[in-house]
Amino acid sequence: MVTIIQWNARSIFSNAAAFEQLLACENADMALISETCLHPTRAFRLSGYELVRCDRNQSTGGCAIAIKNPIPYTVIDTAIPERWKQLIQLVAIKVVIKNQPLHVASIYFSPNFPRGMNDWEGILTQLPHPLLLGGDFNAHNLSFGGLYTDNRGRKLADVQDIMGLSALNDGTHTYIPRPNQRSSALDITFVTAVWAPECYWEVLENPCGSDHCPIKVDIKKSDSTPSAVQVGGWNIKRADWDKYQSAMINQLEDFNTETNSLPYHEFTEIINKAADESIPRKYANFNVHRNRRQRPWWDLECNGANLEYLGKFRHYRYGGNFATFLSMSQSQAVCRRLFKRKKKENWKTYCENLNRTTPMTEVWRKVRSIKRGIEIKKRSTSE
Known part of the structure; x- marks a missing residue:
């Protein structure tokens, strides 16, 4: 099972501590965060997760995807026309669940979107399938749980049909307004239709300091066993070095170092092939640690x-x-x-309490438990 949290943070920096605790309690594998309100020059870290961000030039709006370490992912390039960049923020990644690819995207639509601009659907239709798309669209539609249907909500429903997506929302409102205002279902989760039966969607009643409640999406593919995914490296501790040596000799036996010039990429392919034959790959499981661990400072x-x-x-x-x-x-x-x-x-x-006899392993263990993760704006498993 894969657990994804979707949330409008209304400033992730201000509400990070409460959100980190929520992620720990829910054993979240990923988080789709909208309205992060982070400036591109501002560093931000989230404990135990890598971040892929899309920020505005101002400290408003923005979105991000948090991926739990060590789950591998590939960043998907998304093209947004220059005229939309201050109105729409979008970030997307590719992960593998049960040996099946899934493209996950986080989006934020500004409420100040000009009323007459309706040609933004190309931004969404560029996303590949299968797809899980979540964010604050600032759109109202009765079919998503809204109290009424506006122009953007109508257009969003049309794009949903064109892309073959299903809305997971059950009508529960996620936006918690101030007094004398109306609540609404602004946070919407779409998924490729064939994946919809595998998804369980619910609203969590813990806004973590925001004015939006988080959404929890559980994805169960085929069975409830964890999904093994390749991390990208080899497990050197289990290597068969004799087999590796033999594989290298067999592949290089026709190569004469005095007369031949082997291209670099061909040489690396030989090394990788020999390693694949003799060294097992490293694998990680989604939700491999199912125990709910609190932050070390939480009392x-x-x-x-x-x-x-x-x-x-x-x-x-x-x-x-x-x-x-x-x-x-x-x-x-x-x-x-x-x-x-x-x-x-x-x-x-x-x-x-530290002194000269404190083991360095203990020091680094504590540092890793307290630090707020590592910030990565763009990373691919092929790098």
Whole structure:
């Protein structure tokens, strides 16, 4: 089973701590994040995940895909006309599930999209199949769970039909408005129709500090066993070096180093072929670690503050008013400050306990557990 979280962050930098905890609890393999609000020059890291980003020139909008280490992926190039780049952000990758390719894309549509511009469907139709596409489209359509249908929602439904996609939404609203505003289903998840029966879609009631609730999509292909995927390297510990030596000799026996000039790419092909015959590849499983691990700084105080915030959030969402909205906002601010302080204190306490006898393996283990991952804007498994 593969678990994907889709979420409008309304600033991923501000809400990263709560979102990291959610990813850990849900054992998410990937996350489709919209409205990241990251400037292209601003570094950002998410614990245990690699990021593929598409940012605006301003610190608004934007989208990203977070991929859990060590799941391999290939970045898909997407072409967006210059006139759309400040209105639409799109990023896409290719992964393998049960030996079947799946293209995963995250998108963000600006609400300030000019009303008369309707030729943007080519941006979506360029995406290859099979496809899972999720994001905040800022579109309203009754078929997606909206309260009404607007021009963009109508156009989006037309593109859905052209591309042969199914909307996974069940009508649950994901946008949580301020008092006297209306909620809506702005966050939509599309998938290639033949994959739809394999997907389970639900809205999580933990906005993580945003005004949008996250969406959880579980993909079950054929059976519930984890999907083994090739990481890209060889497992040197299990190599048969005698077999490798023999394979190299057999392939190079007709090659005379004094008279022949073997092209570099042919030589590397010989090495790779010999390695494939004698050294097993490394593989990784989606959701290989099913235990739900909390962040190392998360304690009972964090848990209590988070539960209080979620309680106030539900109170406001289901029939609240301005007073309950204010109470929820105050509780949200308390959580942000607390999480930031706990992370800092946890690291400070650990550093104070270090001495010259502390093993380096223990130091690096702690660094890996606390650091917020590695930032990679564009990466391919072929690199």
